[in-house]
Amino acid sequence: MNNRKNIYLMYVIIFLQGFVFYGPVATLYRQARGLSMSEIFLIESISWILMIVLEVPWGLFSDRFGYKKTLVFVNVLFLISKIVFYIASSFILFLLERILLAIVFSGLSGCDTALIYSSIEEDEVQSVFGRYSAFGTLGFLLASILSSFIVAVSLDYTALFTIFPYALAGILTLLLDEVNGDSKVKPKFKESFKQAFNDKSIILFVISIALIIEVFQSTTVFLNQAQYLKSGIDAKYFGVILAGIQLVRLFSVKSNYLSKKLGNCKAIILLYFLVTLCCIVLIFTANPIVSVTTIVLISFSVAMIGPIEIEIKNKTIRTSNRATILSIYSMVASLIASISNIIIGITAEQSLEMGFRTCSMMSILAFILMIVYFKLVKEKITKM
Template sequence: MLSKSSLTISSPTPNPEKEDVMNWFTSKTNNLQKLYVIKALRSGMFSIAIIILFFKQHGLSMREITLLQSLFAIAVLLFEVPTGNYADNYGKKKSILIGGCFSVSGYVAYSLSSTFLGFLTGEILLAIGFCFVSGADSALIYDNTEQDQEGNQSFIKTEGNGGSASMFSEAITSFIGGSFLALVSLRFPIYFDVLLALTVFPVALSLHEPEKTEEEKQQQKEERESSITKMLRIMKYSLHGHVEIKWLIIYSAVVSTSTLTMVWFIQIYWMAAHVPIFMFGGLWATLMCVGALVSMRAHVIEKKLKRKRSLIALIVLPVIAYVLLGLHVAWWSVSFIALFYVVRGMNNPIMKSYINGLVSKKERATILSVQSLIGRWMFAIIGPCIGWVHDVYSLQIAFAVCAVLFATMGFIVLMFLHKNRLL
């Protein structure tokens, strides 16, 4: 006969790891961690290390490839500020979720396309997705940083950590995509880009946006009724009404254009230097790690160099790199490309910190969107021109043009920064 004790049903043993995961998603105190994860998931791209080869496989020239990126930039021009304004008025969390939907759609379009028009459809959808998140995530990071610590150094460190998470993510995904997935086909990594874009949603849904006071809610309601007016007012303020913000935005645009232009020529340079294709993934991952490590230490670098030398370094390093790469197209000169990623790691956390310190909380997302808008506008003009120079003349001539162009633009803006006592 069974004893009473033998009939006792034991309760299921709790799984601590599962509970930790659930607690992480439901917690309202780890927003910064979640924003880092979102930045990492959004920045990961399995196809990036071989994307130029993919375009070339489908018959696109460098002029057409850079034109695609220029049209992406123009789409960003059209949507950047309105979506930043949407984030300010209706919620940054909602903006990030909407951006995720467009990003998934863009990668799906890319995975099904093989023509210029098909790729353009994907680029436009990705541009809209980028716009909805651009500014909203950095503004949320700044809002959460202020709740814990005051001061720009705190934001530089926090934004730098977010930037490093993005670059480490791209390093891992580019290595996997370029070294393994691309062995199946050059299109195969794009299917994984679709899956990765979907993983943003559960994390974004768990974000906790800081509660607004009744006064802020009423003010927000009034602002919704005149959001276009507000958007135009902030644009005018940032580019005309506030001289410090204006020249910092323009300088940030010059720096970001100087590095973004090179991004689309890296794989062309590797091919010209006879780097084996199977090494593309590892090399791209290495560059991302360089940028990530610099981004993590951006607050330390800025503190040591101070404002003046930090700003000057942001344009001097890319110009030096263009000169060196133009003089020596060889496998050993590939290391010079790392200078661009040093700047990419420094630029966002430092420049966004300087700009954020000059604007009010309710306008940050819109002004950060203006910053991104000006950079994209500049690349939309310069990118296809450099692509044309490459197709008509040579890669070395294209790099020489870049060196002269960005040195001139950077010097002019630095003079205005000095004139307005920003150096």
């Protein structure tokens, strides 16, 4: 199926949802409202656990009732979560915001990918998803630039102004076309789970990706701001730095070129190595240029990995219950992420350096698992 309308609408929706004006100062915003670093990571971990519980039910719902209905509902909740974030001033309200986001992310997980994948030709997967990622990055880039000006007026305004683009994104979701032609079929969880891990090696891939994404999340969202302050960078420059980082993430559109040049295996291994090296450097440096450069490289590497990851996962699925299987993959990833998040949070509370040491060890483990995965895939192809 080739539905260009869906593709273009999803580009615009992800672009609008990139306008998170509080992104560059998210940790500082929460701390200004009374949260400690350990409370921030605790809330994040609770959110991950809830996502684990909701992932598969949402996938089953999407496959049965349609991708559009699911996206409409979760994007409305997305808007509500931004409103709650703006009014939050206590642990309970910030926890509520993350609970809403857990519902949203578990609903979006697999569903947006399944809708786009069902609207394009198989040979354009990496290019389309590369652009999809880039549009989200572009929105966040513009928001990061504007954030510097908004912060100068009021930290609170960064949360307030985020509400409006999310309202527009929710409206545009109503214009999507439904593509789930098998929605009347009731997929069974046990059957879907067996299908998801029919090839046992895919679980190594899923765990590896989950670890590297958690490292990316921790280093570029939570630990980076403390690292900038340690390096002597004023908070007013955080928005500019984040804008530069997001600009680099636009190279995700070139992921297809990199994988064609090196192959999926070599491309991912190279990018993993870069993430690991940067985490190790961050343990020891207090230099502002080195600090920003390593964070940029981590963000760039994971942005390039994204489209390759999506292609590999989707090509393993040969059944109609695509959203359910993708949700199962996400459920496993969320489990790994929640455990990893708690560990990083505990170690980061002791010291920033300990936080980066933990990220380095997780990157090394992810690196090893990915090498083993590709080795098993190669052996399987050789036997065929």
